[in-house]
Amino acid sequence: MDISIVGSGYVGTTVAVCLADAGHRVTNVDIDTAVVDAINAGEAPIHEPDLDSLVSQYGGDRLKATTEYDAVCETDLTLLALPTPSNDDGSIDSSILEAAAKSLGDALADKDDPHVIAVKSTVIPGIVEETIAPQIAAAADGAIGEDIHIGTNPEFLREGSAVDDFQNPDRVVIGADSSLARERLEAVYEPVTEQADREIPVVTTGTREAMMIKYASNAFLASKVSLINELGVICKAYGVDSYEVAEAMGLDDRIGERFLRSGVGWGGSCFPKDTDALIAAGRERGIDPVVLDAVRERNDRQPEQMLELLADHIDIDGATVAVLGLAFKPGTDDTRNTRAVPVIEGVRERGGEVVAYDPVAVEDMRERYPSVEFEAAASPADALDGADGALVVTDWDEFAALDEEFDAMETPVVIDGRRIIARRDGLTYEGLTW
Ligand SMILES: NC(=O)c1ccc[n+]([C@@H]2O[C@H](COP(=O)([O-])OP(=O)(O)OC[C@H]3O[C@@H](n4cnc5c(N)ncnc54)[C@H](O)[C@@H]3O)[C@@H](O)[C@H]2O)c1
Ligand SMILES: O=c1ccn([C@@H]2O[C@H](COP(=O)(O)OP(=O)(O)O[C@H]3O[C@H](CO)[C@@H](O)[C@H](O)[C@H]3O)[C@@H](O)[C@H]2O)c(=O)[nH]1
Numbered sequence: 001m002d003i004s005i006v007g008s009g010y011v012g013t014t015v016a017v018c019l020a021d022a023g024h025r026v027t028n029v030d031i032d033t034a035v036v037d038a039i040n041a042g043e044a045p046i047h048e049p050d051l052d053s054l055v056s057q058y059g060g061d062r063l064k065a066t067t068e069y070d071a072v073c074e075t076d077l078t079l080l081a082l083p084t085p086s087n088d089d090g091s092i093d094s095s096i097l098e099a100a101a102k103s104l105g106d107a108l109a110d111k112d113d114p115h116v117i118a119v120k121s122t123v124i125p126g127i128v129e130e131t132i133a134p135q136i137a138a139a140a141d142g143a144i145g146e147d148i149h150i151g152t153n154p155e156f157l158r159e160g161s162a163v164d165d166f167q168n169p170d171r172v173v174i175g176a177d178s179s180l181a182r183e184r185l186e187a188v189y190e191p192v193t194e195q196a197d198r199e200i201p202v203v204t205t206g207t208r209e210a211m212m213i214k215y216a217s218n219a220f221l222a223s224k225v226s227l228i229n230e231l232g233v234i235c236k237a238y239g240v241d242s243y244e245v246a247e248a249m250g251l252d253d254r255i256g257e258r259f260l261r262s263g264v265g266w267g268g269s270c271f272p273k274d275t276d277a278l279i280a281a282g283r284e285r286g287i288d289p290v291v292l293d294a295v296r297e298r299n300d301r302q303p304e305q306m307l308e309l310l311a312d313h314i315d316i317d318g319a320t321v322a323v324l325g326l327a328f329k330p331g332t333d334d335t336r337n338t339r340a341v342p343v344i345e346g347v348r349e350r351g352g353e354v355v356a357y358d359p360v361a362v363e364d365m366r367e368r369y370p371s372v373e374f375e376a377a378a379s380p381a382d383a384l385d386g387a388d389g390a391l392v393v394t395d396w397d398e399f400a401a402l403d404e405e406f407d408a409m410e411t412p413v414v415i416d417g418r419r420i421i422a423r424r425d426g427l428t429y430e431g432l433t434w
Contacts, residue, residue, distance in 0.1 A: 001188060003075055004078045005027070009081065018054070019188065020054075027071045036067055077115070078116070084273075094131060094132070098132065101136045116180060129150070150207060154210055175208070222275050227298075279293060416429065
């Protein structure tokens with residue numbers, strides 16, 4: 001099938017190469033010429049495992065990129081993978097999606113056959129049906145259900161394992177209010193599910209339900225981590241290792257072992273934004289989302305917990321503190337809502353200096369958070385050399401191998417926010433929840 005994808009960031013690029021790999025011809029449309037040039041040159045515009053080799057295999061060939069929306073007319077279906085950031089009150093800002101909808105509609109005005117458009121961006125139910133679809137139809141001068149067929153197709157990939165998640169998903173969710181939208185979306189995923197290394201359930205539902213499945217899934221996972229974080233803090237107060245507790249809890253099928261790693265909390269482009277959007281959506285309809293409010297609050301408290309533990313061992317005022325990890329999770333250069341921000345700011349507010357190390361995320365951190373002050377180190381050893389304390393924020397594998405590097409610290413105090421460092425003699429080690 002000929003597929004166009006508008007927006008070529010973490011989702012748009014990953015989905016595009018994976019669909020090309022499944023045999024489709026894919027065109028990415030993006031306003032960023034650097035992104036477009038990279039893809040056409042066979043280079044991945046973002047850091048993501050396995051993405052480089054796939055983009056170099058298909059980029060400029062079965063996968064093309066362009067800044068021109070007209071390219072969508074040569075395709076059967078368009079996926080919209082545009083950012084949906086938060087407004088100040090946590091609700092979704094759909095303005096980028098709306099601008100793209102207008103450009104898409106203008107382009108589709110020149111297309112003769114019916115076109116299917118599926119929104120992959122995460123948006124609250126109603127936005128697609130009441131705002132995006134009518135705007136596309138108006139610009140295209142077409143009728144919904146006749147010339148323009150709308151669907152939603154939420155994406156569940158995780159950064160750091162995006163390619164594998166897309167190729168071997170736990171489920172595919174297709175939201176469609178017309179049979180043409182449903183049939184074409186099913187055809188998009190047929191070769192993907194055939195290639196997968198296990199049976200993949202394909203859930204077909206309405207456009208609104210599909211989007212709520214996405215929000216509810218993220219809210220559930222964020223809640224699971226916040227709950228284990230709160231249980232973990234209580235465990236530590238009683239001298240109990242929360243990881244031992246979580247391991248045994250996870251053996252209960254009803255609980256499940258995944259997303260039970262307690263620590264400095266969740267970040268990223270999705271859990272914070274999507275939880276806030278659901279809270280705002282609830283309030284908008286007069287519902288007081290007490291559980292989700294608490295989920296958010298527990299997450300906000302974890303970095304503070306880490307700083308309090310550090311202050312139990314050193315005077316942060318005037319100290320040099322090594323921060324290990326800036327990415328919101330390992331395997332990505334993405335620092336959106338990384339816990340490193342409140343951690344570094346907390347050290348600075350207490351009068352300390354920060355020397356930070358991350359294998360890939362320093363540039364992203366500098367661009368996104370120019371006011372967050374830290375000195376970048378070239379290696380973990382350089383960050384630790386002469387430091388009065390260390391805070392582990394991201395569970396990069398390379399941190400697990402650190403050992404004698406801690407001996408070069410002025411005072412070898414490590415507060416581990418991700419349970420990645422080995423305890424040993426000569427190291428003052430504190431786990432956040434163990
Ligand atoms: N990042 C994830 O892991 C993930 C996973 C599932 C769902 N989502 C959702 O998918 C959506 C996209 O997220 P992302 O992380 O891929 O975003 P992103 O910021 O990484 O990428 C968005 C891309 O859209 C482009 N763009 C912006 N305006 C445009 C326009 N008018 N026309 C064409 N291109 C335009 C940007 O240049 C950028 O390349 C969001 O709604 C997000 O919540 C993200
Ligand atoms: O046991 C755990 C698991 C995760 N995290 C943290 O939670 C955050 C999110 O991690 P993860 O879910 O692995 O990465 P994301 O790329 O943010 O993926 C989430 O958000 C995406 C965007 O909506 C969804 O597509 C995915 O299904 C959903 O897992 C990170 O800061 C992790 O460090 C923990 O603290 N403990």
